[in-house]
Amino acid sequence: MRKFLYVFLLGIGSVFQASGQQRCATVEYQKQHNPQYSIQDIQFENWISKQHVAPRIKSFDTEGSRAATYVIPVVFHVIHNGEAPGTGTNIPDAQLISQINVLNKDFRRLNTDAGQTPPEFLSVAGNLDIEFVLAKQDPEGLATTGIERVQGTKTGWTLADNLEFKSLSYWPSQDYLNIWVINFQDPSNFIGYAQFPESGLPGLENSSSDPLTDGVVLNYRDVGSIDDGPFDLEPQFNKGRTATHEIGHFFGLRHIWGDVSSCSGTYYVSDTPPQSSETTGCPSHPQVSCSNNKMFQNYLDYTNDACMNLFTKGQVSRMEIILQNSPRRASLTTSLGSQDPAPVANDLGLREILNPGTTSCGGTIAPSLEVRNYGTNAINTARIQFKVNGVVQEVKDVALSLNPLDIASINFNAINLPSPSSTTISFEILLTNGVADGKASDNIITHISEVPVVASIPFFEFFDTTPADWVIQNPDQRTTWTNVSAPNGVTGNKAMYINFYDYEEKGVVDRLLTPVVNLDGATAALLRFDYSHANFPSSTLIDGLKVLIVNDCNPDLSAGIEVFNKFGSALATSTTTANAFTPSSASQWKTETISLNPFIGSGNLQVVFVGQNGNGNNLFLDNVFVFAGDLTDAALKEIKSPSPVVNKNNLTPVIRMRNEGSIPITEVKVETKINGIVTGTKPFTNLTLQTGEDLELTLDPIVLNNGTNEITFTLLEPNGSVDEAPSNNSLTRKVVVNLFNETIPVRQNFNVSFQDQWTIVSQGQMLNWELTTTNKGTSLVYRAFSNTSKTDEAWLVSPVLDFSKSIKASLFFDVSYALSPKGTERLKLLSSIDGGNTFTQTHFDQSGNQFSSGSSTAAWIPVSDPDWREQFINLNSLTGEQNVRLAFVAINDNGNNLYLDDIELFNDDNPSPPETTDLYSVYTTSFDQIKITFNLTEKETSRLQIYNTMGQVVLDNLLADNLNQTYTIDMSNQRAGIYILRLQVANRIESTKVFITR
Ligand SMILES: [Zn+2]
Structure with a gap:
């Protein structure tokens, strides 16, 4: 169902594309990045309905006569293509400043076009006492323009790139309204979107909205107003109202039509009239929808910038509820970002704990710390306290020589971190230049330092449970590696997996880290693991698995060395499926062996399995083996x-x-x-x-x-x-020599003896294709229901077939199979062009419900035609070949029985060839043609003669290898009239009259 929704959204996007630029992708963004979208929407609205707007008093205004202004510090991240500042995508400062001006007018209803609000809406027009300011101090407290310029890693971006461009430049979203200005080239032609303010609200703590992506995205040609300068703007979006609209979303507003194409769409604001859909362009007022005049002048509609001019009072109070209660919105109003830096005399600040990091391999560690002089005085001394798990470890008086903004690192006495351990490391400045430090907010820094387990070598991990001594890194705190049942040759086998199938946030990674291993001194070493994955049938939903070797427990995994990297079809170990994939047997896994010789002597190592989500299908990992020493294993x-x-x-x-x-x-x-x-x-x-x-x-x-x-x-x-692992040294195959050959067309319905020509051979010790009786008479069955030897293969192989006289060729066969909860069979059709010596082409490869007719918990027996499915295979790739062999291969999973019948090869590639239940049928499909479709029980040579009414022979042909063909006879050179067809078929001579009319 979920996948259906996704395709549906894509469909909408492509409809939009035809109608030019689209205002807003906020709804698409929320859906793509939040699988619980609709549920959380309801929770959010329930929450908001219980809130009320609190009266606000300026803390320093004793009269209390005026509400305090919400001040919002804004940082623009201009992600450009390397142009000089002020040109191209690297838009000028003036354009960004213009945008701030637009916001301050629009939200406060100081916009010069406020007078164009229709009189009937004036009573509900609202103003929000808010002020947007370009950030004045950066996250470190230093002076800033509030404008960051970064050259992008792509020249154009789409919604799917959200995480990628936002991670190029980001300021903490609890303190700044991040606005990314990009060259937005989404296929749906959107020009902006916002992240909704749901995260962290009571009842919505687990909401997926990520602080690292929180903010607003604007296309670079839709920023600022033409009223403030000759900027390069899109004509219909040239007054900066893309940002007004998106920041409306950022403060919790929905589209005015409720995002539903009906009059019942809920907008959750009472003073906007209902309307059934968005308004585009710039219509004249009034426009009627849902028996009301539309408020298409509202900033939350889709009209052109020049035709928007109001928020309503209801919208304003909804924004106020968010500004007062939503954690990452309320914190903006108290952020220091909107204030000028206020350096004090003596201000040493703690920037970063350098050592130990958030992870380390432990042992003897020399702690170190980076400090910076944020004050106006030079700093010569400092007293810094170092605590381990809350207990004072050391108080150090440090001699320094730091001018303002200088940076220094400070070392402390070594500590020992055992393996494994989890230790809280903290530092605090007690004195600066011998006096109390002038600014307390940057005087304490703390983090937790993890030391993983050290494993002895060799080690095996079979994942019977999630191993306690491995580390799972789940940066987005959503779907990640979990332990599940996954058949892989051992009864009750379990493995680690990531449910990519239901994981919509494309591009995110989840990592699984082994304990620490040390290969030093070994003569050789290897890593071996099993993986299993099936692709989802989509060219855009592509998952990946990478394996990195990380040195020294470095928390920066980008420093790891990649030893394995497979995506999409290269990663697949089973057939593509639209269903959620779970391997059904060992045959759907692959084993990878990787030399670790390059890492001998590199000290402490961890192997990191990185799953990269493409929202395709599930990824499984099993049987991780790290070995050191010489291992000979062919x-x-x-x-x-x-x-x-x-x-x-x-x-x-x-x-x-x-x-x-x-x-x-x-x-x-x-x-x-x-x-x-x-x-x-x-x-x-x-x-x-x-x-x-x-x-x-x-x-x-x-x-x-x-x-x-x-x-x-x-x-x-x-x-x-x-050989130290001899169990994988031998393979046995049963090989049948069968020299029988024939020319296509060929029919095989198993109703008469066939085993001289066709060959049945099983590679397992168990069951094989057998003859049985069904509603089709005699059919072939593979009794997988009772075959416990999983991965057995049963082959049904054709005689050597001569395709050399064929220009076109195709194959029909009937298959009957029912899904069983016990297992999933697979059926393949292979071909050989060297008489069966090697089978090189795969024409059909499906499993389970791809070819099943139903499901059954009992042993499956087809009883009627709907229990069968007819399959068509184009075999044009084999025409001209003289030594073709076809093989139907059933692969057992002890699921349910699989039946084959009515295999028929045609000298044609028509997927719906003419059919007749008689020996032959003669008919005309145009004025100039006679068609004859044959349906003989056995191949034979027929003779076809056509006479005109004068008794003259118009045509006399021998039809060799005649079986199921349809012959077309061109009569365009003959006169209209009556003709007699004389056919010698199956030892009978029959005549038919045909009328040719023009
Ligand atoms: Zn919108």
């Missing part, structure tokens, strides 16, 4: 050739091996065994196969018997010694 990963069914007795096998050990593999032997007898051992030398790398090995030719052969390949003596 793994046989795949028999590339021969496949289970081949068309010759003499062939050359090809296998693929991987180095899953910690040291390079330089040599290996491969033993080939056929039907229990060793037929050869081939040595390979002078290899340089590094950890994690694959290598294809071509073996000596072998000779197979007709019928079924069992072939086993075994890797022996890697590097001339013993």
Whole structure:
């Protein structure tokens, strides 16, 4: 359902695109960044309905006659493209100052166009006693213009880039109204958006609105007013009212039509008339909607800037409730940011705890601290107290030589932080220049320093539970790594996963950190882990997994070295699915082996698994293994050739091996065994196969018997010694030699003996395709319901098929399958063009509900036609080939039974070919054509003759390999009239009259 909503929103966006620039993306932003959007909306409105506007008194105004003004410090972050200040996207200071002027007029109803408010709305026009000021001191307390200019990492931005451009420049949102000015090139053509003031409200503490993204975003050509200068502005949005509108949202206002296309949309303000939708352009008053005159002059409509001129009193009191109660709005009104810096004489400030950081590997640590002289006097001495877990550790008198704004670092006596531990580190300035420090607010600094566990090596983590000694970093405090059941070869297996499927905030990361390991002194080392992921069918919902190696418990993970990075299709270990993905068996996992040799000697290390959300599908991680020392492990990963069914007795096998050990593999032997007898051992030398790398090995030719052969390949003596993990050294395959061949078209409905031509072969020890009776007569069944040997494969392989005479080709087959809660079967259709030696193309690969007809907890048996699904496969990629083989491969998950029937190959690629239930049918579809569609039980050569009424033969053709084809006969050169078709079909001769009219 959620995915549907997402697509729906995209749809709206593309509709908007046709109508030019769109005012506001606030609703889209809130929805994209908040999966609980609608629930929290209701909670928010419940909360706001219980608030009232408190009378405000200037604290220093003893008369109490006038309310205090809400003063809001604003910082503009101009994210530009490298132009000189004042040009292009790097818009001039004057344009930003103009924007401040517009805000101060519009909110206070001092706008010069206030007189254009229609008389009927004058009684509800409101003014808010607010003042926007460019910030005068920055977060450090230093003087500022309130304008930050940063060159962007992209030249144009979209809603999805929200986190990226905001993290380029940001001031604490509890103290500043951040306004990012960007080149906003969203596909939906929006020009601005705001973050709603929900976060931190009672009942909404878990609201997702992130302080690091709080603020307003404006397109650079929609900032400031044309009244203040010749700025480069969009004509319809040239009076700075994009910011007025968005800051209205920032203070809790909704669109005036309630964001619903009806008269019942709730706007939550009583003095604005209902209207059914937004107003664009600049209509003349009155405009009627919902039996009222629309208030399209309201700043929260979508009209052009020149046609907006009021907030209502109801809107003003709603904004006041927010300004008084919403934590990150109320704090703006008391922020020092709106005041000039007021340096005092003796003011040493604590900037940052340098050591220990928020994480460290512990042991003996020399604490250090960065200080700065924020006062007007030079500072020569300071007394600083250092506490560990609230207990005074050291009081240090420091000699300094700091002129105003100078920075220095100060060291303290070493402490010991054990592993693991969590320690509160704090510093406090007690004296500056021998007297009490002049400003208390920057005299204390504190943070918690974590020391992770040190693990002994080798270590295994199977994730039977969330490991207590690992660290989960969840920067947005939302969806993150959790422990779940995830089948992976072991009964009741569990793994860590991230629910990307339901996680809408694209681009965010969640990290999983191992305990500390130290590889120093080892001769070799490796990391191995299993991962599982399926893509969601969308080119824009792409998830990723990265693996970093971080040194010395550095809290700055950007300093880590990347050893693995896979996104989208490269990350997929299973078929793309629109359902929430969970692996059903070990076959849907991949094992990755990575050499850690480059990190030997690097001291303390942590492995960091970084999941990057693309809102696609779920990501799983299991069986993390860190090993130090020489490990020789050659793994046989795949028999590339021969496949289970081949068309010759003499062939050359090809296998693929991987180095899953910690040291390079330089040599290996491969033993080939056929039907229990060793037929050869081939040595390979002078290899340089590094950890994690694959290598294809071509073996000596072998000779197979007709019928079924069992072939086993075994890797022996890697590097001339013993393989330390021999369980992955062998693979066995049953290979059937079947030389039967025929030319398409071909039909196979299993109603007559077929096993001379078609081959059934299972690679497991258990069940296989079997004949059974269904509503279609005789069908094939794969009884997965009772097959507990998961990942077994059962192959149904065609004869060698000649496509060389075909210009077009396609395949139909019927499949019947029911979903079972026990497991999910997978069906593949593969093709070979070398008679089955290798299968290189995949034409169909679906699992579970992608091809099921229903669900059942009992063993599935189809009883009627709706229990079957017909599949069409275009096979044009195989035309011209003489040695084609097709293989239907069922992969068992012990779920439910899978049936196949009515496999039919056509010399055509029409997905809905003409059909007839008779042997043939003759018909005309135009004045110039006769069509004949055949439906023979077996292929044969037919003869077609056409006579005119004079008895002359117009056409006489032999139709070779005639089965299911539709022939089109061009009659455009013949006269209109009656023709006789004479067909010799299936040992019968029949005649039909056809009328050609023009
Ligand atoms: Zn809006």
